[in-house]
Amino acid sequence: VGIAGIEPWGMEQTVICHDESVGLRAVIAIDDTRLGPGLGGIRLARYPDATAAIREAQRLAAAMTRKNAVAELPFGGAKAVVLDPGPGVDRAALMRRFGDFVARTGGAYLPGVDMGTTPHDLALVGESGAPVSCSHVDPSGWTARGVRRAIDAAVAHRGPGAGVAGLRVLVQGAGHVGRALALDLAHDGAELLIADADADRAAAVAAEVRGGVVAADAVIGTRCDVFAPCAVAGVLTPATIAALDCAIVAGAANDTLASPGCAELLAARGILYVPDFVANAGGVIQIHAERVGWDDHHLADAVDAIGPRVAGLLAEAAEHDTTPLAAAEARAARRLAAAPRVREAVA
Ligand code: NAD
Numbered sequence: 001v002g003i004a005g006i007e008p009w010g011m012e013q014t015v016i017c018h019d020e021s022v023g024l025r026a027v028i029a030i031d032d033t034r035l036g037p038g039l040g041g042i043r044l045a046r047y048p049d050a051t052a053a054i055r056e057a058q059r060l061a062a063a064m065t066r067k068n069a070v071a072e073l074p075f076g077g078a079k080a081v082v083l084d085p086g087p088g089v090d091r092a093a094l095m096r097r098f099g100d101f102v103a104r105t106g107g108a109y110l111p112g113v114d115m116g117t118t119p120h121d122l123a124l125v126g127e128s129g130a131p132v133s134c135s136h137v138d139p140s141g142w143t144a145r146g147v148r149r150a151i152d153a154a155v156a157h158r159g160p161g162a163g164v165a166g167l168r169v170l171v172q173g174a175g176h177v178g179r180a181l182a183l184d185l186a187h188d189g190a191e192l193l194i195a196d197a198d199a200d201r202a203a204a205v206a207a208e209v210r211g212g213v214v215a216a217d218a219v220i221g222t223r224c225d226v227f228a229p230c231a232v233a234g235v236l237t238p239a240t241i242a243a244l245d246c247a248i249v250a251g252a253a254n255d256t257l258a259s260p261g262c263a264e265l266l267a268a269r270g271i272l273y274v275p276d277f278v279a280n281a282g283g284v285i286q287i288h289a290e291r292v293g294w295d296d297h298h299l300a301d302a303v304d305a306i307g308p309r310v311a312g313l314l315a316e317a318a319e320h321d322t323t324p325l326a327a328a329e330a331r332a333a334r335r336l337a338a339a340p341r342v343r344e345a346v347a
Contacts, residue, residue: 011058012038013108016050017101022093023085027054028101029061030108031077034339037107038078039133039284040064041114042098042125046084057081063254064284067277069332070309073288078109084116095121099128107131112287137290139283140176142303146282147177147252148184149307150274151226154248157314158272165189170214170224170246173231174198174205177252177280181228182209190226195219197231221245229253229276241265250274250310263325274310275328281306 008014015028030038040061047053057079065077082098102109102125112133113122119136126132155164167190171178174196182192182205192211195218196202206213214222220240227246229235233255236244241262249256249271256276257263266273282303289299317327 007058011061013105014054014058015101015105016054017098019097022097023089024082024094024097025050025053025085026080026082026098026101027057028080028105028109029054029057029078030105031058031061031079032065032336033076033078033108034336035069035076036074037076037110037131038064039068039073039075039110039112039287040077040079041112042080042082042117042121043114044082044084044116044121047081053081053083060254063277065336066329066332067281068284069335070278070328071281071285071306072335073281073284075110075284075288078111079114080109080111082117091121092124095124096127099125099130102132103128103130105130133287133291137286138176139286141180142282142286142299143252143280144177144180144184144282145300146285146303146306147181147228147230147250147279149304150250150279150310151185151228151248153307153310154250154272154274154314155226157311157318158247163188164226167191167225168193168223169226169228170195170219170222171205171228171230172196172216172219172235172251173229173253174201175230178228178230179205179208181230181252182211186210193222193224226250229256234258236262236266238262238265241269241271244269244271246271248272248274250279251276252280254280257325260325263323267323272314273324274314275325278310278313278324278328279306 011031013030017026060079061077068075122132169190170193171182172195174194186209192209193214194202194206195214195216197216202213220243223245226248229251237258285302313327317324
């Protein structure tokens with residue numbers, strides 16, 4: 001409670017997990033379970049100190065609450081971070097032990113895969129008996145499909161036209177989602193620019209989509225119609241927003257805005273920003289589909305619904321002279337306020 005910068009009462013539960021015998025130091029942040037168990041991935045990463053790890057888990061958990069609420073899924077928001085113990089540690093023992101702590105949450109935390117963890121890790125966590133959102137399907141294609149619907153809705157919001165045909169789209173991050181998104185956009189006549197920290201990967205994907213390559217450190221000032229961040233968090237800061245040369249930002253990366261005030265800065269520059277947690281919900285929708293047994297048609301319909309959802313939020317923001325981020329947060333808050341109380345939802 002006394003740790004500077006941490007909001008102890010900002011969410012339902014924050015669990016600090018520790019077992020030195022297996023090198024485990026982890027944080028489970030359960031933000032909100034009014035809509036259902038808190039769904040969120042397990043991130044394995046290095047952190048400078050415990051405060052940074054707790055803050056990251058809490059921030060990501062809160063984002064999952066908004067993502068799941070706006071996507072109309074029966075999940076709350078949570079996230080875990082496991083501090084990377086470095087080499088020489090028995091990873092299976094680490095994950096199994098972490099699973100014990102997940103099990104103790106009694107189903108309030110429903111873990112998935114996130115940066116640094118794999119479906120195999122998740123299976124080890126599940127050996128404790130803890131429910132896990134086990135998925136053997138790579139959700140990236142569904143995430144890319146949802147981002148594409150978000151881009152289409154944003155383009156349509158700017159005015160009638162030929163959709164993405166002829167538009168210049170800069171995809172930052174040519175990984176699982178970025179590549180699929182670029183292929184989809186190229187198929188429909190967009191002009192692609194590809195950037196990746198891995199120059200070979202950028203070149204390979206650019207060749208596939210007959211697009212150009214932008215150096216990873218030259219992304220921000222490059223002129224384009226749509227900027228699709230699909231790599232790292234925190235790409236948009238006051239300084240980078242001032243240097244952007246695009247009309248629309250819509251991508252898959254989580255936490256694109258370095259701070260909430262960046263949404264106003266984008267609006268002031270006339271740049272239409274689709275909140276990341278609305279655009280990139282395809283992956284969590286896929287997890288839900290797998291759990292309830294939807295076929296691919298049903299899943300595709302649910303992911304495609306991101307399009308009208310974004311259109312509605314952009315119209316709402318314009319009508320109330322607010323930002324799309326504020327409109328999306330208000331929508332999440334309305335859904336949460338209408339939800340049953342905590343114990344009923346989790347029991
Ligand atoms: P990925 O690891 O497959 O690809 C990320 C790519 O970004 C890599 O090619 C990497 O080299 C590149 N990259 C890293 N730092 C970069 C930088 N500074 N500049 C340019 N490129 C850089 O990841 P992914 O699964 O494609 O996910 C992309 C983003 O979308 C992540 O932020 C992820 O959290 C988010 N996201 C993914 C999913 C999903 O279904 N995979 C769902 C929701 C959100």
